[in-house]
Amino acid sequence: MIALFACLLLLLIGLYAVVTKRNIIRIIIGFSLVEYAVNLFFALVGFKHNGIPPIITHLGQSRSNFVDPVPQALVLTAIVIGLATTALMLALAMRIYEKYRTFDITEIRRLKG
């Protein structure tokens, strides 16, 4: 239970950076933290006390104390999606820097409303 709370705390730290920081790279870092927190939360959900990895290495092996494999499969997908979004955000950040010569969003804001 404490582990799940620690995860949510990590999520809040990342969200804090996204909400209050003004540097674009810092916002992306905060967003990555949020992502890690959610992935870890999902992985913790499948943990089983005294469990072993869900991999069958020899026939006739006992499978009763395998940990839950489903969250692992889903988090795998989520990690890849996270990498994809981070790469795209970085590309946007780099082009913004090339145009505006700064990462500070208060100097960038040209759009109104």
Add this chain to the structure above:
Amino acid sequence: MIELYVLLAAMIIAALVAIEIKDLLAAAVALGIVGFSVAIMFILLQAPDLAIVQIVVETLTVVFFAAVILRTTNSDTTVGGFRRELVLPTVVYVGFGLLFLLVAGQAMAGLPGFGNPTMLVAREYIALGLERTGAGNVVAAIILDFRGYDTLGEVTVLFTAVVGVLTIMRRAGRKGQGAEGRG
């Protein structure tokens, strides 16, 4: 499970460093520390598949961050020092965070206890995985056979991001538009 909590504490400290340190490259490295701690955590959680993917993804993430930061700038002029305009948002945010933790705590009381997953479908996957798909790795059986359609989606998201990066890095978006502002 004491090592789990030690790692979580280390992660939170590294996360705080990552969002507060002035040098962006150092912040990216701190982010890397968090990511690698997550990978170790996955090993502790008996998820070797996740650990491998997390390690390679984290390496690549730090490489991407470093590539961008080295091509632009690593000094962040917006952090450090006391800023009056940040006081109110921070207080509001801390309030929101406490409220969120309180509500989430209430909600999580309804979850099955930590370490005792229900495993409704998981049991079937474990029982049928080897016989029906022929794969010894149950996680691989799920991601590429039982739920292969998800993986098709996942690969497509990555493809989308690659095409997106190539799109955004074009020299000029419109014809006849100069390469202004570039150096």
Add this chain to the structure above:
Amino acid sequence: MDARFVPLFVVIPMAAAFLIPLLAKLWQRSADLIANAAAAALLGISVYGAASLVTESQVLVYRMGGWAPTLGITLAYDHLTALVALAVNALGLCALLFSVRYLDHYTGRWKFYTLFMLILAGLNGVTVTGDMFNLFVFIEIAAVSSYALVAFGTDFDELEAGFKYMVIGEIGGTAILLAIAMLYARASTLNMAVVSQVMAGFGRTPLFWFIVGAFLVGFAVKMAMVPFHAWLPDAHPSAPAPVSALLSGVFIKVLGVYAMSRVMFNVFGLSRANAPAFFNLLLGFGVVSIVAGGLLAYVQKDYKRLLAYSSVSQIGYILIGLGIGNYWGIVGALFHILAHALGKGLLFLTAGSVEHATGTRDLDKLSGLEKSMPVTAWSYLLGSLSLAGVPPFAGFFSKFFIIVGAVSAGMYWLAILAALFSTVTLGYLVSVVNRAFFVRKDREPTAAREVPASMVIAMLALLILTVALGVGFRPVLDKLVGPAAQNLIQGLGYARAILGG
């Protein structure tokens, strides 16, 4: 009836997206062909699917890989799916046809088409899926490609709007993932039908409401309801016009409204009778969206920005329709999904053709375009009449049904507000006609030529559909929208229909 056609909704655009980069290396213009052919095929199967549902009227279930519902991913195709798929693919085809010449201004033609096909794949995937996690994956496909397309012009505003949109949108996506994690922890399964049965056994605990809340935040960001709308007025105008049409016309409705209603009604079994607070919340958000979006639209000087704020306002109508929660309210909301998709898509295409012809979208710089661009001007006028709810166009019927729903639920103030703000809608939409299309006293008409034939055809097609939907509302209502509303109202009955028996 055979459900074998259902995976084609995803396979066709995905295969097209993978093929375009390959073939465009050999022949530049092949991208135009592949993309339009794929969109036409998608529209074909949507029409085929809707037609066969109308004759046989049952839920079609497709099992991916042949696995039974708990093990594998199932796709489900019912009237609601058919309705949304028709809206997506009709608008998709028109927008692609419009793009062929519109893209003459831009570089990177094949990248545009690849990303556009990926958006269509994501939207269709969200529409047909019957699995919680699969929903998230396809939401991300659609969202990630839309971030790149918003920044497609790579100019100052576009990059900035793209980044802002991406950060806010991804926070929404992460909220949905967190909700799914919590849901899996409790229900321990992912198939929507099975989840709904398992969750029904646990009752309305704090956990239940936490999951509902996290989903609501995620979908609220995707549908841009006030106060989660901050990204939309920047993102939609920045995208190329065909993409704006798709984003405002169907994107926010599929990722936001459709996904939300599917999850809330069919998975969590919420209805006005058993969760009045949730539905009142939707009503509240809807009213705020209508008022704020409508008033902000009034003060805009940018053609597309005005239309974007109007989308926020129109999403509010759909929300109050859902929030009323009775048959007529939901019918009105679903009818408005169709009417607004066609109408707003048409208006954004006219914005694109004005920009194509004159090079600006600043309403203060335009004048007298009716003379030089009659088709665009008349398309705009009729489209805006439809959106504002003037009979006999499609938008009239959706607002009429919503008002009928409000009155029959005894919410007279809501009926009055909906009627009142449809005149506000008419006001700001027609102000564009005054400013851009009629000759102003103090100013010479802007020099322009009507846009090329393919763009004209795309606009006329949408115009004809809008008119047809209004004039022929009766069969659409009886055969498609009515049963689709029943799909939502049945709530947990959805699980029985999917799992059979």
Add this chain to the structure above:
Amino acid sequence: MRGMSLIVQTVARLLAGMLFLFGTYIVLHGHLTPGGGFAGGVLIAAAFILVSLAFGSVEQTERNSYTLSSVVESLGGVLFVSLALAGYAAGTFFFQGAAAYGTGTPLRLISGGIILPANIAIGIKVGAGLFAVFLALGASRFVMKD
């Protein structure tokens, strides 16, 4: 970008070979051991990234490898979709797994039905795609041509 010193280059060449080999191993054994197409694909991308960092590159080679990697990526995608479609076209289900491809001998390399070929397709796609992203984000100062 300038290349690095001779020592770095030699070590990088050795390491890149090993990384590539290890990546291939992980791709091929995804159905038996941890890892799979994605992890292996990233390692393959890392091998290429290492070489391009150590040796530096001239604009022309970079452009060529960018074009090549984006083509290979699409090929990987097409391969994956056609694997999924094979069962559908043959009259069974989309994404038909072992029932169409056979399970092979359990716990041997040739087993797991669709999983092994799918891992290979993903490995190709991910390796090429991420290398293209690296080139776009980080290599030298060239800017993508259309």
